[in-house]
Amino acid sequence: MRAVVHERYGPPDVLRIEEVPRPVPKADEVLVKIHATTVTRTDTGVRAAKPALIRLFFGLRRPKQPILGTELAGEIEAIGAAVTKFAVGDHVFGSTSSFQSGANAEFIALRESAPLAHMPAGMTFEQAAAVTDGAILALMCLEAGHIHTGQKMLIYGASGAIGTAGVQLAKYFGADVTAVCNTKNVELVRSLGADRVIDYTQEDFTKNGQSYDVIFDAVGKHSFKQSKGSLKSGGAYVATDGFRNFFLHLWTSRIGDKKALFPVPPRYTQKNVLFLKEVIEAGKFRAVIDRCYPLEEVVEATRYVETQQKTGNVVLTINGSVTP
């Protein structure tokens, strides 16, 4: 089968499309024929080994798992003898487990307990492939901030993979959402359900006199220090990036009435994917897709993701676009 392989850490052009053996599912595994996968900021971090801590989980000197990619949508090609939840021909979507990769390929073997679920009806493989990474990371942050009905929340960087998911899920949980993004994304972010949208090129939210229960920095471009003045007493800043936030979390858990939260490491579970399926079926969530590239153009797709300017998600299609 063809797969996106990286034998060493480095810039996007360490990626190669190579012929590798097709995996054989074990008794508790399913073999998925992948129709669409993605290039995420998680993938670019793993490929470049940035931050260096990535090496602890993915291989100290070189990648232990040379096939990149975590998100996928496709159909079950074969099942192991002990599999009961899935059958050959089922359309599925999901993610590899935490600290696993291998989805930028024509096939992947996953345990039936992996973060995988049946695809909601009416979705394309491209749409389904882009659901889980940003949304599960957003979900972890919303859970850390104890988001609930009536809470006043600000999402900074509302146009990325995590941000676009965060806006929709925070609305699903009943929060009052103010979203912050660039001019070009204002209408999109409004269409995702934000109660108000601040264009950061026109207005600095820290100077408008408003305060929030939770400020969710979905893109790692704000800070606890910058946000503190806009947090209510007892409020929380939730971060997605920057290891300083880990130490700030320890510090603010003991001192002061405003907390910095940094929910790491990421936990991708089947429960999360089943929850997202439910929210999609209720018509309350969609993955925002910026661009689709064929698998062969993974280097170009990766360069685009590394501009940090994508809106939502970037998808790779395998053997052309297929409508379920």
Ligand SMILES: NC(=O)c1ccc[n+]([C@@H]2O[C@H](COP(=O)([O-])OP(=O)(O)OC[C@H]3O[C@@H](n4cnc5c(N)ncnc54)[C@H](OP(=O)(O)O)[C@@H]3O)[C@@H](O)[C@H]2O)c1
């Ligand atoms: N905690 C974890 O386990 C984990 C895992 C994966 C990723 N991450 C981190 O999570 C963050 C978000 O990931 P993502 O995939 O959602 O990002 P992304 O999709 O690459 O974010 C791109 C978006 O960010 C916006 N943006 C760029 N600069 C901005 C700024 N200064 N202010 C506001 N918005 C800005 C861009 O729009 P405009 O330029 O138009 O504003 C663009 O729409 C990244 O820092 C990533 O490293 C964390």
